[in-house]
Amino acid sequence: MEAKQKMSNGDVKKAGKLAEEAMTMSDMLEKFKSELESAGQDDNAEFNALRLCSQDPYPGDGEKAEGEEAWLQEHSYTDPAWIMRGRRHGYRSTATRTPHGSWRGRVLSSLGQYVLSEVWLRRASRLTEGNDYEALLLFQQTRIHRFYDPLTEGTSVQKMSNGDVKKAGKLAEEAMTMSDMLEKFKSELESAGQDDNAEFNALRLCSQDPYPGDGEKAEGEEAWLQEHSYTDPAWIMERERDPTAAAMEAEVAQVLRDTGSHEKALEHFTLALELDPGVLDYWALRAQANFTLKNYREAFRDCISVHKDIRPVAMWKIGGRVLSSLGQYVLSEVWLRRASRLTEGNDYEALLLFQQTRIHRFYDPLTEGTSVQVRFTKYGRAVFCTEDVAEGQELFRDTPLVSSQTDDSAKAHPACSHCAVSLLTAEDYFGMDTFRRMNKAQKAIIKKAWPKVTAYPCPHCKREKYCSLECRTHAWRQHHCHLCPSINPPAAKLYDFCAKGTTQEKGMWNSMFSPMIMARIWANILTRVKELGVKGEPTKDQWARAKEPYRRFLGFGVSGFVKQIPKMLKIMQAIFQNTEIKYKIDELEFERRYYQVACNVQSFGPPCVTWHEFVAEFHRTARPGENHRRVAQEMRGEPKDVTFGGLYALQSSLNHSCDKNVDVMDAVVDGKPGVVIRAKQPIKKGGELYTTYIDTSMQRPQRRAWLYRAYHFWCECQRCKYEGDDCSICTQCGKKARKDSPFSVCSRCHRAWYCSPQCQKVAWKAGHKKICKAWPTN
Numbered sequence: 001m002e003a004k005q006k007m008s009n010g011d012v013k014k015a016g017k018l019a020e021e022a023m024t025m026s027d028m029l030e031k032f033k034s035e036l037e038s039a040g041q042d043d044n045a046e047f048n049a050l051r052l053c054s055q056d057p058y059p060g061d062g063e064k065a066e067g068e069e070a071w072l073q074e075h076s077y078t079d080p081a082w083i084m085r086g087r088r089h090g091y092r093s094t095a096t097r098t099p100h101g102s103w104r105g106r107v108l109s110s111l112g113q114y115v116l117s118e119v120w121l122r123r124a125s126r127l128t129e130g131n132d133y134e135a136l137l138l139f140q141q142t143r144i145h146r147f148y149d150p151l152t153e154g155t156s157v158q159k160m161s162n163g164d165v166k167k168a169g170k171l172a173e174e175a176m177t178m179s180d181m182l183e184k185f186k187s188e189l190e191s192a193g194q195d196d197n198a199e200f201n202a203l204r205l206c207s208q209d210p211y212p213g214d215g216e217k218a219e220g221e222e223a224w225l226q227e228h229s230y231t232d233p234a235w236i237m238e239r240e241r242d243p244t245a246a247a248m249e250a251e252v253a254q255v256l257r258d259t260g261s262h263e264k265a266l267e268h269f270t271l272a273l274e275l276d277p278g279v280l281d282y283w284a285l286r287a288q289a290n291f292t293l294k295n296y297r298e299a300f301r302d303c304i305s306v307h308k309d310i311r312p313v314a315m316w317k318i319g320g321r322v323l324s325s326l327g328q329y330v331l332s333e334v335w336l337r338r339a340s341r342l343t344e345g346n347d348y349e350a351l352l353l354f355q356q357t358r359i360h361r362f363y364d365p366l367t368e369g370t371s372v373q374v375r376f377t378k379y380g381r382a383v384f385c386t387e388d389v390a391e392g393q394e395l396f397r398d399t400p401l402v403s404s405q406t407d408d409s410a411k412a413h414p415a416c417s418h419c420a421v422s423l424l425t426a427e428d429y430f431g432m433d434t435f436r437r438m439n440k441a442q443k444a445i446i447k448k449a450w451p452k453v454t455a456y457p458c459p460h461c462k463r464e465k466y467c468s469l470e471c472r473t474h475a476w477r478q479h480h481c482h483l484c485p486s487i488n489p490p491a492a493k494l495y496d497f498c499a500k501g502t503t504q505e506k507g508m509w510n511s512m513f514s515p516m517i518m519a520r521i522w523a524n525i526l527t528r529v530k531e532l533g534v535k536g537e538p539t540k541d542q543w544a545r546a547k548e549p550y551r552r553f554l555g556f557g558v559s560g561f562v563k564q565i566p567k568m569l570k571i572m573q574a575i576f577q578n579t580e581i582k583y584k585i586d587e588l589e590f591e592r593r594y595y596q597v598a599c600n601v602q603s604f605g606p607p608c609v610t611w612h613e614f615v616a617e618f619h620r621t622a623r624p625g626e627n628h629r630r631v632a633q634e635m636r637g638e639p640k641d642v643t644f645g646g647l648y649a650l651q652s653s654l655n656h657s658c659d660k661n662v663d664v665m666d667a668v669v670d671g672k673p674g675v676v677i678r679a680k681q682p683i684k685k686g687g688e689l690y691t692t693y694i695d696t697s698m699q700r701p702q703r704r705a706w707l708y709r710a711y712h713f714w715c716e717c718q719r720c721k722y723e724g725d726d727c728s729i730c731t732q733c734g735k736k737a738r739k740d741s742p743f744s745v746c747s748r749c750h751r752a753w754y755c756s757p758q759c760q761k762v763a764w765k766a767g768h769k770k771i772c773k774a775w776p777t778n
Helices: 017-022 029-041 061-074 102-110 114-127 133-152 165-176 179-193 214-227 243-258 262-275 280-292 296-304 313-325 329-342 348-367 407-412 426-430 432-437 440-449 469-483 491-499 516-531 540-550 566-576 587-600 610-621 626-634 700-711 718-722 757-771
Strands: 372-377 380-385 394-398 400-405 602-604 644-648 662-669 672-679
Touching: 061 114, 102 114, 102 133, 114 133, 214 329, 243 262, 243 280, 262 280, 280 296, 280 313, 296 313, 313 329, 313 348, 329 348, 348 372, 394 662, 400 407, 400 516, 400 602, 407 491, 426 432, 426 440, 426 610, 440 610, 440 626, 469 516, 469 566, 491 516, 491 566, 516 540, 516 566, 516 587, 516 644, 566 587, 587 644, 602 672, 644 672, 700 718, 718 757
Parallel strands: none
Antiparallel strands: 372 380, 394 672, 400 644, 602 644, 662 672
């Protein structure tokens, strides 16, 4: 049984809720500013919308700006202002313009001259070194108008309440089928997706903040280095100083290195050092040569032989790589963090090495014994094969760190609140009225075939049910001790809402996953605080230690979403102000956790429920007769799935493709429901594993729009690359068709259009062949 897709986009009609809320961003600048300032001061802040969003121009903006300038001249906007005394005061030099000149950017935006507006607002931001929040916000608002106004023209998307998700999904679908409006948006975002400075930059998004306890771990790693003689300075022979000869030796060494003769290069780098040990570059070059030859001890000794106050960036990076290769990840992060700070974050190699080290530190233990490895790419975390994989081969299994049953599923199919095991009884399935009408013989048949189900409710509130005393104990310790309504009365409102079995209620909630999963995250953090032996108010370090397991789940979205569901915010605040240790749930904290869940949650359930066992046993023991026939007639088909939403440490690292190569399937992991990832097709060693985040039966424009809105990236997977939007544009060459003569469609996949047989042949050879098949339609 295949696990469901990522829940924030599983249903086309509901998938766009995050994006639609982006269109209702509040204009309350002061509130936004204060939230962002708080985020900037928070050591654990993962998301800062204004800092994350790029101000880089898009390809072709130069030509567009010229067109807009021509429009301004034509409409007399470029004449200098006239004032009394008969003099014209036109600001001719940028040096004399007010530094906070965002006013003119607002004028241009109001006139629809968005490219020039961005130029002015970008200038205002740079003159204030990015510290003018009004300029930053105005720039992003202008960019939103520039790209989204054409998409929402003729619709009510901007004014729409998110409560009516079906209506919203319909309008968004209609907007996305307007290919002429999407064309401009598409081409510019495709270019942006290929640009290193595009909207999303994984290296900028990922924090370099140390984890709680890293100080003690670093001390342990330093002791290991001393024990294994890594901390002794490098030894070199004393020779008469000769800078000229040293330079010649270094030059020879670099030639030998470039030709692959690393051992001989090392000899000449050593000789250059002996002739002129005061040149720091020679130390760095020899350290690099030793590292290449895997002489890690000698390479590290070379690095520490130069005092840290004058140690060049290259040596900090080499030292970090050495330590990472030795498995001393905390010290490696210290060295690479120093390299990043010395270059003010502009050394991309240092940034990348840091994140690669952090990936090894936290994900290598998770992938041990599997055929996969997590790596850091320009798009963030990604999962790769470490060997050739056959179709159907199991790649890894995963269990959730935290989970909760979806509210609509809980109403239809009872399950263990902790581990997701089915607790569906015969009475639940057949219904009490039907069950009462059956005679004793028929009830006996059902009782014999139906597996025994024993539910263990919470002895205090009776609101939660478990499959065993063990699950009940674990759930109590992890989160329920803080959420049980008998102990924390404000939690009753949360349970009352979840019991309704709805995913939408105006002002309360409008997501497929249950708000209970967010409450359990906060409750689990409180449990971890208590396990630290905290007495009184926890320190900042203690809070950070308790939150540590959830730092790996990156989530980002548009600020202000919480204003759509203020009632749920109040419920959560009341719950966590009534706990033994108070947890402050402000708007920023609520949105952080919400986006953490929305961007990472994976739906799952048990692969086999009690009904499956009943059907198998019933057919095995069936006998001819009226009683068995009557029971068979009363069967109403398969019950609704048990659906839980969970956060998985390893599975959440899978990236998206509209042509996925793995299946995420429900499975039993360590005796409890979880997920297993299997290869959907053969995958070569080193190949990346891809799942899908959305319903991929949609056409390319809709798929890309949903992904960009909900996950903030423009899909450039193989399928999107070689499919088209509609018959008005050639998928291969981009030629536009005449209105009375649309282009021919690929007869097999019906997802690409070509102006000529030649274009079709070129596209087929380039890659369309790999993705051309009869795709399902919704």
